[in-house]
Amino acid sequence: MAAKDQDGKITHRRANMRDVAKLAGVSTATVSYVINQRPDQHISEATKKKVLQAINYLNYSPNPYASELNMLRTNTILLRTSKHVSWLQGMETLCFMRAFQPLCEANNFLLSYSEDKRNVRLPASACLCLNMSDEDFHALAQENYIPVLALDCLIDDPFFYQISTDYQKLKAAAAAHFQDDFTYLAISPENERLKEELLSALPGTLFLSEPDELPAILPKLNNVAVSQPSLLRILNVLEDRLNIFDYSKQMEEYLPKIMDAVLQAIGHTVVADSDHFIRI
Numbered sequence: 001m002a003a004k005d006q007d008g009k010i011t012h013r014r015a016n017m018r019d020v021a022k023l024a025g026v027s028t029a030t031v032s033y034v035i036n037q038r039p040d041q042h043i044s045e046a047t048k049k050k051v052l053q054a055i056n057y058l059n060y061s062p063n064p065y066a067s068e069l070n071m072l073r074t075n076t077i078l079l080r081t082s083k084h085v086s087w088l089q090g091m092e093t094l095c096f097m098r099a100f101q102p103l104c105e106a107n108n109f110l111l112s113y114s115e116d117k118r119n120v121r122l123p124a125s126a127c128l129c130l131n132m133s134d135e136d137f138h139a140l141a142q143e144n145y146i147p148v149l150a151l152d153c154l155i156d157d158p159f160f161y162q163i164s165t166d167y168q169k170l171k172a173a174a175a176a177h178f179q180d181d182f183t184y185l186a187i188s189p190e191n192e193r194l195k196e197e198l199l200s201a202l203p204g205t206l207f208l209s210e211p212d213e214l215p216a217i218l219p220k221l222n223n224v225a226v227s228q229p230s231l232l233r234i235l236n237v238l239e240d241r242l243n244i245f246d247y248s249k250q251m252e253e254y255l256p257k258i259m260d261a262v263l264q265a266i267g268h269t270v271v272a273d274s275d276h277f278i279r280i
Contacts, residue, residue: 015058024054049142056145057159059268076110077262078124080140082132082190083117086209089131089187091230096130096151099229099251103259119143126262129153133190147265151258153191158273161261163254164194165227166279167201170247174225177245182223187231218242254280 021028026047033041034051054060081093097111104111109125119139126147129137134155141148141160150162174182188207189195198205206217211234226232227247235244257278264271 015060017060019058020051020054020060023058024050026051046142052145053142053159057268075108076112076124077104078122078127079111079113080117080127080129080132082136084190086188088208088210088230088234089190092187092228093130095229100255100258103255107259107263109262122146125266128258128262131187131190131194134193136190147262149258149261149265152189152194154193154197155191156193158276161265161276161278163258163261163278163280165198165250165254167198169279170225170227170250171201173247174245177225178223178243180223182225182245183221184225184227185221185231185235186226187228250280 017028017031021031024031024047030043030047031051033043034048035055079093079097081089085093093113097113101111112124114122114127120143122144124146126149127140127144128149128151129140130151130153132140132150132153134153137148137150137153137155138157148160150160150164152164154162154164170184174184184198184202184205186198186205186207188209189198208214208231214234221242223243223245224235225245225247226235227250229248229251232244232246232248235242257280261278263269
């Protein structure tokens with residue numbers, strides 16, 4: 001983990017029990033009880049999970065749970081979504097998997113979509129949570145000691161990598177392209193924090209969940225900005241009179257950032273808390 005020496009320079013040292021206790025918000029005695037599985041100490045499951053997550057995050061050893069956890073780890077990256085996924089979000093998930101698959105193969109990972117919506121221990125090297133609600137994300141993360149990353153969902157927690165669209169950057173790019181008013185069209189997000197951030201940058205955004213919602217709004221549109229590949233494909237097929245600004249090319253930058261974050265999380269690479277918040 002990172003620390004500063006007497007000259008103020010960043011150095012790296014092995015994590016100790018005090019570091020685990022501080023991160024988990026418990027005493028060093030509690031950490032010791034969890035590690036040694038003391039039957040005479042009554043420790044809640046929630047506290048145990050916090051300690052184990054801190055152990056994994058800091059790559060602290062010795063760790064008697066390491067062998068158990070490693071048995072669940074495979075060279076697989078699992079993709080999870082919220083319990084309730086709209087038709088358009090389902091299509092966007094497929095587009096993401098198709099685009100991300102080559103990077104996974106290049107790094108010797110199998111990319112797999114998990115249809116299981118239960119909050120269970122996942123047999124994978126890492127889990128990507130796409131457009132997931134804050135509640136669903138944390139419920140899943142609390143059950144796992146593998147890296148869990150938030151994609152297009154904001155959870156306001158520096159413990160996890162969060163990679164999402166920079167809507168101010170999108171707004172500036174679309175404004176420069178059109179030199180006029182425009183409408184941002186997006187798939188309705190499950191994550192309320194992301195939706196709030198989006199509307200703060202682009203107040204006139206129109207949200208869609210199903211393709212049959214499009215006919216009612218198409219006559220009202222002229223200049224349209226789109227960043228999601230699945231939505232762009234549908235618009236290109238259904239309507240040719242629209243002036244469309246294609247921001248989906250951000251994927252070329254978005255996908256490598258995700259893989260970098262996965263590799264850093266799996267490798268316990270030390271980064272500042274602020275580096276866990278990535279905007280593209």
